[in-house]
Amino acid sequence: MANMQMRDPRGWVFYYLICFVALLWVGFLTAQGVMIFVSLFLTLIVLGFSAILCVMLILELKKDEKKSSG
Secondary structure (H helix, E strand, O other): OOOOOOOOHHHHHHHHHHHHHHHHHHHHHHHHOOOHHHHHHHHHHHHHHHHHHHHHHHHHHHHHHHHHHO
């Protein structure tokens, strides 16, 4: 991600809306009983990307804390 600001509220709203729509689609596909592997793959993508963003946010907070204290 090229120089993405992790604290941009508009970016987070957009991200959460995309995740919400993806998980709603997964719920719809699972309820219909079709494309189970596609819904599983989409769920893994959403969860994996969320975990990566969480780690990036933690690392950025640690870097800011180190910069402000030193």
